[in-house]
Amino acid sequence: MKTVKEVSELTGISVRTLHYYDEIGLFKPTEVNEAGYRLYDDKAIDKLGQILVFKELDIPLADIKHIMENPGLDSSSVLAKQRKMLCLKKQRIERIIAGIDEMLKGDNMDFKVFDETELQDMFSDMLENMTESQQQIFIDQYGSAENWKKHLLESASDEKVQKNYAKLVEWYGDKDAVKKSMKSAPKSDVFASYQKRMGDIQQRIADMKGTDVNSFEVRQLVGEYDFVAKQLYQLEDSKAFLLDMAKGYQENEELAKGIDLVYGNGAAKYIGEAIEGFYLRG
Structure with missing residues (x-):
């Protein structure tokens, strides 16, 4: 049996992350001894290895949990969806690299995106x-x-x-x-309904202000926000969009004032940090 510290040293996963995986039910210890220490056997270590493989593929923790809890589940559909997401990211990176190459050559970039x-x-x-x-x-x-x-x-x-x-x-x-x-954008009445739902979620996130943005409750709210954003804006992957929005909430003073006016003082900064925590510290 290995302690959480030993598992951390073996896998390179921080103790805090292992505690978080336990909290959300993704990776629980084999047992907890009388002193309250988490202990893991070899079978648990193997399971963690599977989790890390899925995480390396950028599969969201919620999807990994679903796969691990349902061993009979055909994971090929999940992998196919993730492959599509990674291909989109690859295309985005290739466009960025091409743009940098043009700038390094001293050429003027062509900003005519749509004819x-x-x-x-x-x-x-x-x-x-x-x-x-x-x-x-x-x-x-x-x-x-x-x-x-x-x-x-x-x-x-x-x-x-x-x-x-x-x-x-x-x-x-x-x-x-x-x-x-x-x-294929939602009709105006459906769009308004989604907008209201996003506003409600933002308010619920703002109401958590003072709570660690990496807590399960906050991450769950941001996960819901991510889902609704995909429906509202017809996005395959809303990560880039929401991270840009989070950056604006924290760096654009006028935008932050408007958000704080609606959701309470300090809401913009907290919502921005919660979104960044969801995507960048998962």
């Missing part, structure tokens, strides 16, 4: 998913739907706007995924 035809199609898809009252707000502002579209197409050539489009491509994995999300 005019693509933007027109995206505008049509966006319009289709809006209610008449929502459309009317923009029609009143620009005089007509055609003027509104013209304004969007003209402003799209701005370098800053194209950088925002590039960020969208980074979040979604590729241009086709962005266009698909526009086409």
Whole structure:
């Protein structure tokens, strides 16, 4: 039997992480002695090895727990889904490397992410998913739907706007995924329902302020937030998007003030730290 410290030294997993795995029921000790020390036998060590293999593949802890608790489960579907996620990440990294290469060569980066035809199609898809009252707000502002579209197409050539489009491509994995999300976006009433749910979760996270962001309760809330964000924004993987949002909550003073006004003083910083803890310290 090995102590938690010995298991930590053997596997390179911190004692704190092993305690957390015990807390969430992912990896429990074989027994706890009278002095309260966690002890692990060889069978438990083998199980931890399986967990670490899945974790190396970036599979979320909740999915690993489900696999470990259901030995008869066909894990091929989970692995296939994870393979798809890793391929998207690979594409994103390749795009970043290509951009760096261009910068190192001293070339001007081409910020024209979407051409005019693509933007027109995206505008049509966006319009289709809006209610008449929502459309009317923009029609009143620009005089007509055609003027509104013209304004969007003209402003799209701005370098800053194209950088925002590039960020969208980074979040979604590729241009086709962005266009698909526009086409299959939830209708306005469903979208509003998801937005309300996300707001409710943010409030529940803010209410935990003062609690360790790595606690099971906070991580569970962020996990729920991750799930709803995927539904709301039609994302295969919401990690990049939510980490950017978390960064904004902590570094953008105006944004933080707005969040604190809604969810309470210090909410933006705490929510940002909770999201980062979920993805970066899991």
